[in-house]
Amino acid sequence: MAKTLVIQPVTRIEGHAKVTIQLNDAGNVDTARVNVIELRGFEKFCLGRPVEDLPRITPRICGVCPWSHHLASAKACDAVFGVEPPPAGKKLRELCNSIAYMEEHILHFYFLAGADFLLGPDADYSIRNVIGVLQAAPDIARKVVKVRHMCAHMLEVLAGRRSIPRPPFQGGSASHSLRPSATSCARMPMRHSNSPSSPLLLPRRTSSPSTSKW
Amino acid sequence: MAARLAEEWFAICGGCEVTILDIGEPLLDVLKQVEIVHMPVLMDHKLFGQTGEGTEMEIPAADVGLISGGIRSDEHKKLAQEMRKKCKILISLGSCACFGGVPALANQYSTEEMLEKVYRDSVTTEKNGLPHEQIPALTDRVYALHEVVKVDAYLPGCPTTPDMVAGALLALLEGKPLPALASKSVCDECPTKREKKAAVSTLKGHLDPPEFKFGAPLSEMRCLMEQGILCLGPATRAGCGGKDGNPRCIRAYMPCEGCFGPLSDKANPMVDMMGALSSVGLDPKQIPDRAATFNRFAGAGRLRPMPKR
Numbered sequence: 102m103a104k105t106l107v108i109q110p111v112t113r114i115e116g117h118a119k120v121t122i123q124l125n126d127a128g129n130v131d132t133a134r135v136n137v138i139e140l141r142g143f144e145k146f147c148l149g150r151p152v153e154d155l156p157r158i159t160p161r162i163c164g165v166c167p168w169s170h171h172l173a174s175a176k177a178c179d180a181v182f183g184v185e186p187p188p189a190g191k192k193l194r195e196l197c198n199s200i201a202y203m204e205e206h207i208l209h210f211y212f213l214a215g216a217d218f219l220l221g222p223d224a225d226y227s228i229r230n231v232i233g234v235l236q237a238a239p240d241i242a243r244k245v246v247k248v249r250h251m252c253a254h255m256l257e258v259l260a261g262r263r264s265i266p267r268p269p270f271q272g273g274s275a276s277h278s279l280r281p282s283a284t285s286c287a288r289m290p291m292r293h294s295n296s297p298s299s300p301l302l303l304p305r306r307t308s309s310p311s312t313s314k315w
Numbered sequence: 316m317a318a319r320l321a322e323e324w325f326a327i328c329g330g331c332e333v334t335i336l337d338i339g340e341p342l343l344d345v346l347k348q349v350e351i352v353h354m355p356v357l358m359d360h361k362l363f364g365q366t367g368e369g370t371e372m373e374i375p376a377a378d379v380g381l382i383s384g385g386i387r388s389d390e391h392k393k394l395a396q397e398m399r400k401k402c403k404i405l406i407s408l409g410s411c412a413c414f415g416g417v418p419a420l421a422n423q424y425s426t427e428e429m430l431e432k433v434y435r436d437s438v439t440t441e442k443n444g445l446p447h448e449q450i451p452a453l454t455d456r457v458y459a460l461h462e463v464v465k466v467d468a469y470l471p472g473c474p475t476t477p478d479m480v481a482g483a484l485l486a487l488l489e490g491k492p493l494p495a496l497a498s499k500s501v502c503d504e505c506p507t508k509r510e511k512k513a514a515v516s517t518l519k520g521h522l523d524p525p526e527f528k529f530g531a532p533l534s535e536m537r538c539l540m541e542q543g544i545l546c547l548g549p550a551t552r553a554g555c556g557g558k559d560g561n562p563r564c565i566r567a568y569m570p571c572e573g574c575f576g577p578l579s580d581k582a583n584p585m586v587d588m589m590g591a592l593s594s595v596g597l598d599p600k601q602i603p604d605r606a607a608t609f610n611r612f613a614g615a616g617r618l619r620p621m622p623k624r
Contacts, residue, residue: 106366109367110362112357115329120367121449134449136449136450139326145429146424148432149604150420150607151603153521157572158417161417161418163328163329164333165330165333167328213357227358230351230357230359232357246336246342253336
C-alpha cells in the first residue's frame with residue numbers, strides 16, 4: 102500500500118527541514134524530497150533599511166555562525182561606501198573571525214553532529230546527543246565545553262558579545278578593548294548629513310570599492 | 316528525579332539555543348539534573364516518530380518547555396499548542412518568542428509581498444511558481460508566542476543572556492519561582508552621565524563614534540543619546556547586563572538597539588522614543604524609518620504593512 106513517511110525535523114542544524122518519502126504499493130521508494138520548511142523573509146525586510154543597519158540584522162540569519170553573516174555584510178557595506186578599514190580594524194575583524202571559526206566548529210562537531218560519529222548512527226536518539234557524549238567521554242566533554250566557552254568569552258571581550266556581534270562596521274571596528282581611534286575609520290561619510298529623508302541614498306565614493314580581503 | 320525538558324524552535328536563528336551553551340561549565344551540572352525529551356537543536360527526536368510513520372506531531376510530556384522563535388507558519392501554531400499541552404511550564408526564550416524579534420520586521424509587508432520577493436522577484440531567482448507541496452502554509456504575519464498560547468515566563472533578549480537562562484533553569488530545578496523581569500528601563504541601569512539636554516542639535520549618523528575617555532569608567536561618559544547617538548535605552552527593558560549590571564551594548568560603547576523589548580506588553584516604543592528624543596531637544600523626524608527602528612525587536616502586533624501610496 103502506498104504510504105508517506107515524514108522524517109521531521111532534520112535535527113542538530115540551524116534551519117528547519119524535513120524529509121518526505123513517498124512509498125509505492127510495493128513498498129519501494131517512489132520519491133524522496135528534502136523540504137525546507139522555514140521562511141523568514143530577510144530578502145524582503147532588509148530592503149529599504151539603512152545600509153549601515155544590515156550588519157546588525159544579518160547575523161540573525163543564523164545564530165550558530167553569526168560572525169560569517171556579520172562580516173560578509175560589513176564587507177559589502179565597506180564596498181558600498183568605498184572605504185577600507187585601517188590595519189587595526191582589519192586585524193580585529195580577522196581575529197574575531199578566527200575565534201568564531203574555532204567556536205563554531207567545536208559547536209558543530211561536539212555539540213551537534215559529533216554524537217552520530219562517536220556513538221554510531223544506530224544508537225538510540227536519547228543517548229546519541231551531547232549528553233550521551235558527556236557520559237561516554239566525560240573528560241573530553243568537559244574540555245570541549247570549557248574551550249568553547251573560552252572562545253565565546255574572548256569574543257565577548259573583543260566584541261561586546263559572542264553571538265549576534267555588533268562591532269565591525271563599515272571601514273573598521275568598534276571595540277571597547279582597543280582605542281576607537283585606532284580601529285575606526287577616520288571619518289565616515291554619514292547619511293544624515295547627506296540626505297535625512299532617503300536612507301539608501303549613498304554618499305559619494307571616496308575611493309573605488311574595496312577588493313581586499315576584509 | 317531529573318526534570319524533563321522539551322525545547323522547540325520556530326522562526327529563529329538559533330542564537331538563543333547557543334546562549335544556553337554559553338552558560339559554560341555550570342551547564343554540565345545543570346545537564347545532569349535535566350532529562351531532555353525533545354530538542355531539535357541537540358537531540359534527534361522526531362515529531363512523527365523515529366521512522367516517520369506517525370500522522371500527528373507528538374512531543375513527550377515534560378516539566379518545562381522552552382520555545383524560541385515567533386510563529387510564522389500554521390505548523391508552528393500547531394506545535395506551540397502541542398508544547399502547551401505537554402509542558403507544565405512554558406517559557407518564551409528570546410525576543411523572537413517574546414515579541415517577534417528581527418523576523419517580525421517582515422510584518423511591515425504582507426506574506427504575499429514577501430513570497431513574491433523571495434521566490435519570484437529577486438535578481439538571482441527564476442520566475443517560477445511558489446513552492447506549495449509538502450510545506451506548511453505561512454501565517455499572515457509573525458506572531459509572538461503569547462499571542463497563540465498561554466506563556467508562563469519570558470526570557471527576552473537577542474540573544475538572551477546566559478545568566479538569565481542559568482538563573483531560570485536553576486530556579487526551576489530547585490522548585491523556586493522564576494526570577495522576575497526587571498521593571499526598569501535600560502536608562503535606569505545605565506551608568507552614563509546625563510544632563511537632560513542634548514549636547515548637539517541634530518542626531519548623528521549610525522556609526523559616528525561616541526566621545527569618551529579611553530579607560531575611564533562608563534560613569535564619566537556622557538549619555539549617548541545626549542551626544543546625538545540614537546539609543547533605544549529609554550524604551551527598552553533593563554536586565555541585559557547580567558551580574559555586571561551595566562547594559563551590554565553600552566559596555567561596548569554602542570547604543571542600545573532595543574533587543575530586550577518594550578517595558579510592558581502594552582508599551583508603544585515608538586511613542587516612548589519620540590518623547591525621549593524630544594525631551595532632550597532632538598528631532599525624532601530626522602530618523603527616516605521610525606517604525607522599524609523603534610520596533611526592531613518588537614514587531615509582532617506592532618508593525619503592520621504600510622498603506623499603499
